[in-house]
Amino acid sequence: MPTDETGTPRGGWAGNLWAGLRGSAADGLRSMRGLFDRRTLKSDVSSGLVLGLESVPDGLASGLLAGVNPLAGLYGYMFGMVGAAFATGSAFMAVQATGAMALVVSDSGLETRPDPDRALYTLAILTGVFMIIAGVLRAGRLLRFVPTAVMTGFITAVGVNIILGQLSNFTGYEAEGSNRVIRTFDLITHFWRVDLPTTVVGLVTVVLIVWLQRTRLRSLGLVVAIVLGSALAAAFDAWFDAPVMTIQQMVDVPRGLPGAVLPVIDDMIFLLVPALSLSFVGLVQGAAVSTAFPNPDGRPVPPSRDFIGQGAGNLVAGLFQGMPVGGSMSASALAVAGGAKTRLAMFIAGLVMAVTLLLLSGVVGYVAMPALAALLIVVGFGTIKPAQVYSVARSGAFPLTIMAVTFTLTLVIPLQFAVLVGVALGIVLFVADQSNSVRVRQLELIDDGRMREVAPAERIGPKRVVVLQPYGSLFFASAPRFESQLPTIDERTRRAVVVMRLRGIDQLGFAAIEVLKRYGRDLDEHGSRLVLVVSNDRVMTQLELAGLAGELGDGGIVRGNEWIGAGLRDAVPDARTWVRADPDRG
Numbered sequence: 001m002p003t004d005e006t007g008t009p010r011g012g013w014a015g016n017l018w019a020g021l022r023g024s025a026a027d028g029l030r031s032m033r034g035l036f037d038r039r040t041l042k043s044d045v046s047s048g049l050v051l052g053l054e055s056v057p058d059g060l061a062s063g064l065l066a067g068v069n070p071l072a073g074l075y076g077y078m079f080g081m082v083g084a085a086f087a088t089g090s091a092f093m094a095v096q097a098t099g100a101m102a103l104v105v106s107d108s109g110l111e112t113r114p115d116p117d118r119a120l121y122t123l124a125i126l127t128g129v130f131m132i133i134a135g136v137l138r139a140g141r142l143l144r145f146v147p148t149a150v151m152t153g154f155i156t157a158v159g160v161n162i163i164l165g166q167l168s169n170f171t172g173y174e175a176e177g178s179n180r181v182i183r184t185f186d187l188i189t190h191f192w193r194v195d196l197p198t199t200v201v202g203l204v205t206v207v208l209i210v211w212l213q214r215t216r217l218r219s220l221g222l223v224v225a226i227v228l229g230s231a232l233a234a235a236f237d238a239w240f241d242a243p244v245m246t247i248q249q250m251v252d253v254p255r256g257l258p259g260a261v262l263p264v265i266d267d268m269i270f271l272l273v274p275a276l277s278l279s280f281v282g283l284v285q286g287a288a289v290s291t292a293f294p295n296p297d298g299r300p301v302p303p304s305r306d307f308i309g310q311g312a313g314n315l316v317a318g319l320f321q322g323m324p325v326g327g328s329m330s331a332s333a334l335a336v337a338g339g340a341k342t343r344l345a346m347f348i349a350g351l352v353m354a355v356t357l358l359l360l361s362g363v364v365g366y367v368a369m370p371a372l373a374a375l376l377i378v379v380g381f382g383t384i385k386p387a388q389v390y391s392v393a394r395s396g397a398f399p400l401t402i403m404a405v406t407f408t409l410t411l412v413i414p415l416q417f418a419v420l421v422g423v424a425l426g427i428v429l430f431v432a433d434q435s436n437s438v439r440v441r442q443l444e445l446i447d448d449g450r451m452r453e454v455a456p457a458e459r460i461g462p463k464r465v466v467v468l469q470p471y472g473s474l475f476f477a478s479a480p481r482f483e484s485q486l487p488t489i490d491e492r493t494r495r496a497v498v499v500m501r502l503r504g505i506d507q508l509g510f511a512a513i514e515v516l517k518r519y520g521r522d523l524d525e526h527g528s529r530l531v532l533v534v535s536n537d538r539v540m541t542q543l544e545l546a547g548l549a550g551e552l553g554d555g556g557i558v559r560g561n562e563w564i565g566a567g568l569r570d571a572v573p574d575a576r577t578w579v580r581a582d583p584d585r586g
Helices: 012-031 036-066 070-085 099-106 116-136 138-146 148-163 167-173 180-189 197-210 219-238 273-292 304-319 330-338 345-364 369-383 384-392 397-412 414-437 476-484 508-527 537-546 547-550 567-581
Strands: 095-096 326-328 437-443 451-454 465-471 497-501 530-534 557-559
Touching: 036 070, 036 095, 036 099, 036 330, 036 345, 036 369, 070 095, 070 116, 070 304, 070 345, 095 304, 095 330, 095 465, 099 148, 099 273, 116 273, 116 304, 116 326, 138 465, 148 167, 148 180, 148 369, 148 384, 148 397, 148 414, 167 180, 167 197, 167 369, 180 451, 197 369, 219 369, 273 304, 273 326, 273 330, 273 414, 304 326, 326 345, 330 345, 384 397, 384 465, 397 414, 414 476, 437 567, 465 567, 476 508, 497 508, 497 567, 508 530, 508 537, 508 547, 530 537, 530 547, 530 567, 537 547, 537 557, 557 567
Parallel strands: 465 497, 497 530, 530 557
Antiparallel strands: 095 326, 437 451, 437 465
16 A cells, blocks of 8 residues: 555545645544633533533433433443544534434344343444444435435434333333334233333423423432432332332342443444444534534534544444434533533533532432433434425425335334335435436427427427427336337327437437437437537436447537527527428438
């Protein structure tokens, strides 16, 4: 591999990768300047304190939602947020485990691996690697190809999945079934088996969360609600001998911070698809965060820079026993609402979480599982945006179909596959929609210089000059529809010219060129001609390489220019002259 005098790879994807990493590291160092500004320090500390306290129960709940050790969610929140804060371009992006990512982890089959915990950490590290590669290769531009209908259907189903997935912890009944929908039906048909104290704790916590967040406590109301719900669970156990599941009954809560671990190489092939799906979900959600919360200086941040930051957060989270993370809209909104002025707020929040683990690890163990389930159910309802669903539904049958199918798939199949299938479906339906949007119109040139569009003639008559203008993308899927709209050539078609104006067409697919070839040959067999007016150099090159320019012969292609209609006004008089000429002369 060629290198420069410092040994840095030069050229190719490896050179781009190295250059991107160096550039991101330099940007990260520059973004750390000015963090400890006395003018912003108080606001950042206040915001970080609120975010850190709120993130403790939220992190535990994310681990619960993912079906892993709840502490892995807490570690992912803490280390992922701090690790990403060094590298993200968006100062207010809080990188934590989102509900969608937690559900992908839940469906990843980690329990089938020899060491599920190490497989989880490996998944986080692998996700980070994919995110960094996507950022360095500037894959942010690809996000614009993700249909809004796909993401709306996916996020809506994620909200429903969050709610359905927590009903067992909320009610104390372990429902059976192959997916969350079937388990919900099992719960409904066996409702008498729910545990009453567990359900009461869950319901009370839901009410407290909704109420307290509307008081002066705001986001801290969530913490207070979890504490009060867990206290109610302890009261049921102490006074009525009705135990309610707590975190310490599931896992041992260590006193201190976790040590570093290394990934399991043998698990990487198994985790490729989940890691790709997590990368996609995290990056799309992160792009929404950076758009919603611009930097104080107002300068836009390239999505690829945030990709690298989220990847760094995943690497740190995985190394320190955390679950995969990504840009969190709710946490970022909380930081901004708390008055954050710089990214220092993220470091303060991480410090608050670390102090909580060091000093209050015993208290964390008493958090009640139905209280965490109640938090997730509230989050699930908040994820569903009826106004956005209604907006997509009103956009037409095409986006409505995409949204509905993506929603259904996300409910019934593992999320890592639902994400990929949803995007693939969006691409397929987009191709189908574009292929049906091709239109062919006929142009009539008026003597005073004006042009008007009319419906194309059904057939090409004798000694006629017909000017056609196709609209839309002439790629492989649209070729049949394009051909079907061309006027028919029959035995009456003699000494006629069809002038095809390709202005506005930037590229021709091979199938469309074949359509033009067949049409030109058919005209030639009936003593007529096809003339193309071409303004784009790329289209001209395609016609030459495909041999169509040679088949049409001299005068078969007229070059247009920057003046609209100039090429057409050269081609049409020549075509009329050819039509009037005696074919036997010369």
